[in-house]
Amino acid sequence: MDAGVRDYRTGSLKGLKAVVEESDYDRLFPKERYIGKEWLQKEYDLLWPRVWQWVCREEEIPNVGDFYEYRIGDQSFLIVREKNDKLNVFYNTCMHRGTRLVEGAHEFGGPGTFNGNKAQFDGKITCVFHGWAYDLDGELCHLPGAKDFAKGMVKREEVCLRKALIDTWEGFVFINMDMDAEPLLDYLHPAPDNLKDYNIGGMRIQRHYTTVLPCNWKYAIDQFQEGYHVWATHVMDLNNVGAVSTGPGGRRVGEKKDGNSYPPPDKVGAMTVYEQFDLHTNFWEPHWQLTTGLPPRVKLGDLSDEDYPTPREWARKAIETMVVQNRVAQYELDHFDGLEDLPLDMLGPDFMLKLRHEACAARGIDLSHLENQQMFGFPSEHRLFPNMLGPVAGNSYGLFRARPNGDDPDSMIWDIYFLFNYGDGEVPPIHYEFIPDWKDYPDDRMPPSFMQDFKTTPLFQQGMHSKGFPGHRYCSQEQNVIHTQKLLDQIIGME
Numbered sequence: 064m065d066a067g068v069r070d071y072r073t074g075s076l077k078g079l080k081a082v083v084e085e086s087d088y089d090r091l092f093p094k095e096r097y098i099g100k101e102w103l104q105k106e107y108d109l110l111w112p113r114v115w116q117w118v119c120r121e122e123e124i125p126n127v128g129d130f131y132e133y134r135i136g137d138q139s140f141l142i143v144r145e146k147n148d149k150l151n152v153f154y155n156t157c158m159h160r161g162t163r164l165v166e167g168a169h170e171f172g173g174p175g176t177f178n179g180n181k182a183q184f185d186g187k188i189t190c191v192f193h194g195w196a197y198d199l200d201g202e203l204c205h206l207p208g209a210k211d212f213a214k215g216m217v218k219r220e221e222v223c224l225r226k227a228l229i230d231t232w233e234g235f236v237f238i239n240m241d242m243d244a245e246p247l248l249d250y251l252h253p254a255p256d257n258l259k260d261y262n263i264g265g266m267r268i269q270r271h272y273t274t275v276l277p278c279n280w281k282y283a284i285d286q287f288q289e290g291y292h293v294w295a296t297h298v299m300d301l302n303n304v305g306a307v308s309t310g311p312g313g314r315r316v317g318e319k320k321d322g323n324s325y326p327p328p329d330k331v332g333a334m335t336v337y338e339q340f341d342l343h344t345n346f347w348e349p350h351w352q353l354t355t356g357l358p359p360r361v362k363l364g365d366l367s368d369e370d371y372p373t374p375r376e377w378a379r380k381a382i383e384t385m386v387v388q389n390r391v392a393q394y395e396l397d398h399f400d401g402l403e404d405l406p407l408d409m410l411g412p413d414f415m416l417k418l419r420h421e422a423c424a425a426r427g428i429d430l431s432h433l434e435n436q437q438m439f440g441f442p443s444e445h446r447l448f449p450n451m452l453g454p455v456a457g458n459s460y461g462l463f464r465a466r467p468n469g470d471d472p473d474s475m476i477w478d479i480y481f482l483f484n485y486g487d488g489e490v491p492p493i494h495y496e497f498i499p500d501w502k503d504y505p506d507d508r509m510p511p512s513f514m515q516d517f518k519t520t521p522l523f524q525q526g527m528h529s530k531g532f533p534g535h536r537y538c539s540q541e542q543n544v545i546h547t548q549k550l551l552d553q554i555i556g557m558e
């Protein structure tokens with residue numbers, strides 16, 4: 064620990080912050096934190112119990128009596144909607160003999176409801192072992208054989224469900240096991256201010272995928288807060304998953320030069336902007352025209368190639384690709400299909416802006432207050448420490464959550480959420496899906512760029528175990544990763 068820096072291995076994390084310094088580029092960061100079982104255990108002991116963790120969205124538990132089970136390591140929590148729209152969070156364990164009370168509907172947790180339970184247990188939190196039951200506020204309301212317990216062992220205040228802290232921001236529900244933690248909005252600062260223009264609270268989850276990746280959970284967080292890998296993993300597609308970056312709908316479309324030469328690394332990753340705050344980071348693309356899926360300087364009427372010979376076919380393919388990537392809503396594609404004439408003289412990116420504004424306005428979604436820069440692609444990708452991040456733009460939010468998987472530092476649980484704005488009465492039911500092996504997943508349903516990232520995960524993880532690998536060295540395009548590492552230095556230690 065540097066002299067003068069508070070040791071955050073005890074107490075609350077209030078005041079914790081990291082600043083990236085020049086000397087950090089001269090340092091090797093230890094690989095043990097990605098592969099060591101001891102380090103993983105320290106994370107369970109020192110990190111996860113003291114941070115605000117995003118657990119679910121409010122729309123996943125809309126009714127009184129609904130719950131969401133959230134797991135982190137061997138801890139399970141019940142987020143419960145009580146009357147008057149109050150949310151509670153309880154440790155998911157019966158106060159009699161510790162039985163886990165309920166499980167969510169999906170792999171690794173998920174939503175569920177206490178409504179419809181049998182007889183007197185309807186709407187109650189019930190233990191299947193001996194039938195203790197709790198009200199939605201956690202109070203014990205049914206104690207079978209009460210007179211057989213010693214009086215002092217079943218005092219009301221001692222047998223109610225144990226609580227953690229709970230709060231919400233823009234429809235996201237967060238919990239914290241540290242009862243001394245700072246308030247959620249203080250913890251999230253400055254993200255709530257930075258993201259206030261986007262109607263995040265009004266967005267709704269369209270899809271929630273969960274998969275298991277053969278790597279440490281921090282790898283996934285690192286991957287999504289640096290642009291340095293984009294050139295090799297995505298533009299060049301060096302792992303042969305199937306490049307999309309330079310075709311219709313791709314992020315670098317129009318950037319391909321001289322037939323086979325692509326922009327050099329410093330033109331891709333270095334074009335993005337990296338920002339660090341006390342606890343969180345941001346990562347964004349300042350050239351909005353590059354993120355609309357159409358070439359930045361080409362008129363709509365000039366879009367054509369061998370596969371998509373007319374402007375309508377070419378543009379449609381681009382929009383369709385972006386629907387799969389969660390960068391465009393299905394209703395925007397439908398709106399495009401309903402257009403009789405295309406403004407062929409308009410530059411592609413300008414057309415995409417117009418399409419988005421019009422498709423949303425037709426559903427009562429007003430995006431007119433947003434700058435062009437805020438409408439597409441990656442105007443903001445905040446990483447909310449420690450494990451939540453993703454790009455928000457215009458009317459979409461693609462979100463990821465990374466969690467360790469049990470006691471294996473080489474495995475992680477990866478949640479992918481796609482959110483959109485919807486018109487009244489048009490909100491679709493949430494599609495939940497567990498993907499046991501992403502390699503078998505149809506690539507027209509998952510962005511190929513995700514597959515490209517996933518494919519490097521075992522290589523990265525296995526390679527770090529090599530006795531020939533001394534530790535990580537980072538460049539300025541990876542400064543947000545350094546920021547995360549420096550927070551961990553203070554919470555867990557430098558090794």
Ligand code: FES
Pocket residue numbers: 157158159160161162190191192193194195
């Ligand atoms: S362990 Fe829950 S009622 Fe016995």
Ligand SMILES: [Fe+2]
Pocket residue numbers: 286292293296297512516
């Ligand atoms: Fe990537």
